[in-house]
Amino acid sequence: xxxxxxxxxxxxxxxxADKIARTIRSVxxxxxxxxxxxxxxxxxxxxxxxxxxxxxLEVMTHSRNRGVGAAIATxxxxxxxxxxDATAVMxxxxxxxxxxxxHLLAPVLSGDxxxxxxxxxxxxxxxxxxxxxxxxxxxxLSLLTRIACGHGRLFDTQCxxxxxxxxxxxxxxxxxMFARYGYxxxxxxxxxxxxxxxxxxxxxxxxxxxxxxxxxxxxVVYPISFVLVRAFFLRIFARGGRLxxxxxPITQGIRRASGSV
Numbered sequence: 626x627x628x629x630x631x632x633x634x635x636x637x638x639x640x641x642a643d644k645i646a647r648t649i650r651s652v653x654x655x656x657x658x659x660x661x662x663x664x665x666x667x668x669x670x671x672x673x674x675x676x677x678x679x680x681x682l683e684v685m686t687h688s689r690n691r692g693v694g695a696a697i698a699t700x701x702x703x704x705x706x707x708x709x710d711a712t713a714v715m716x717x718x719x720x721x722x723x724x725x726x727x728h729l730l731a732p733v734l735s736g737d738x739x740x741x742x743x744x745x746x747x748x749x750x751x752x753x754x755x756x757x758x759x760x761x762x763x764x765x766l767s768l769l770t771r772i773a774c775g776h777g778r779l780f781d782t783q784c785x786x787x788x789x790x791x792x793x794x795x796x797x798x799x800x801x802m803f804a805r806y807g808y809x810x811x812x813x814x815x816x817x818x819x820x821x822x823x824x825x826x827x828x829x830x831x832x833x834x835x836x837x838x839x840x841x842x843x844x845v846v847y848p849i850s851f852v853l854v855r856a857f858f859l860r861i862f863a864r865g866g867r868l869x870x871x872x873x874p875i876t877q878g879i880r881r882a883s884g885s886v
Contacts, residue, residue, distance in 0.1 A: 626657060627727070628734050633658040633709035634726075635700030637693050638717025642668040648715065649677045651723040657681050660703050661717070662696040665689050670717070693785075694808025701799040705791065710734070713788045721786045725828040729788040732824050739793040739821040742779060743786035743828035766810075766849065773857040774814045779825050783809055786828050793821050807852040814856030 626632065634656050638645050645661070652659050659679055663671035663686040674684045685699055697714055704712040711733045715721045725743065732738035746763075763783045770782035789797075796819035803811035816823055 627655045627730060630710035630734050631658075631708055632656045632730065633660060633700075633704040633707060633712045635697055635704065635712060635714045636661045636674075636717050637664060637696035637700065637714070638662065638666065638670050638674070639664040639690065639693070639696070640666045640668050640670060641717040642666070642670045642673055644719045645670050645674050645717050646677055648717050648719045649674060649679050649682065651719065652679070652715065653723055653726055656713075656726075658683065658704065658707050658709060660685065660700040662699050663687065664691060664693070664696040692805030692808075694802050694806075694811070695804040697808065698799040698802040698804075701789070701794050701802075705794055705799075710791055711788055712791075712794060714785055716785055720831045722829045722831055725786065725826075726788075729786065729826050729828070732826070733788050733790050737822070738824040739790045739796075740816055740823045741788045741826050742781070742823060743784040744779075744781040744825040745784055745828055745830040746781050747825065747827035769853055770810050770813060770856075773853040773860070774810065775817045775860055779813075779823060781825065782813060784828065785809060793819075796821060803848070803852055805848065807849040810849060810852045810856060814852070814859060817856075817860060 632655060634652050636645075636648060636659065638648075638661055641648070649659060649661065659682045661671075661674045661682065661684045663674065663684060665687045671684055671686050674682070683703065685703065687696065687699070700714070701712060711730055713726060713729060715723070715726070721743075729741045729743060732741050763781065767780055767782040771779060774782075793816065797812055797815040802808055813823065
């Protein structure tokens with residue numbers, strides 16, 4: 626536990642046999658539940674994860690590849706069932722610095738935020754660490770997501786290093802989350818419509834040897850463009866055709882969702 630709160634970490638993984646053990650070992654000891662979701666890998670990702678023997682480890686395997694968003698949703702549902710007060714996401718490719726996890730947890734555990742999202746651009750050396758193509762693509766997608774979802778104060782909307790409160794998970798409804806690339810944009814839209822408090826937290830960008838990205842041009846054009854357009858119009862309809870200049874405070878709806886899980 627941390628600050629008397631139960632902490633879970635969801636680790637979505639697909640064909641990460643060479644990195645999954647290192648990722649699991651890196652999770653700080655205060656984490657109560659490490660939930661590895663093997664999204665029907667073609668390699669030994671699941672078997673290697675199971676052999677790690679880490680306290681609080683659970684490995685869940687999808688029978689078919691369903692996408693990173695679906696893997697995270699599976700982890701979110703399990704975290705809710707386990708009674709986690711805060712649930713983080715750390716990718717199975719060891720691309721997230723475990724030293725940043727306490728900083729992401731802090732605003733959620735203190736009650737100052739419902740959802741904390743890593744901001745790699747706030748790291749002083751980001752432009753040297755992040756591949757240039759990834760840097761420019763993230764800047765563009767982050768701008769479009771801010772416009773579509775209304776999180777005007779967020780910058781790195783595409784960063785997958787996150788922490789959600791139990792109330793936030795209840796409000797976004799993991800059962801209906803977008804299944805593949807585009808899930809961060811869909812999730813931010815859901816949080817905005819629930820009135821959740823979302824904050825940026827500086828995190829170190831990690832791009833080691835052999836790093837590869839699953840994002841391709843067609844992945845950006847569709848489905849992410851579809852997710853953003855849908856989020857934009859859902860936000861308009863939720864506000865009676867008006868786009869608020871400021872994000873509203875947390876709503877009673879998100880609290881009700883928390884109690885109903």
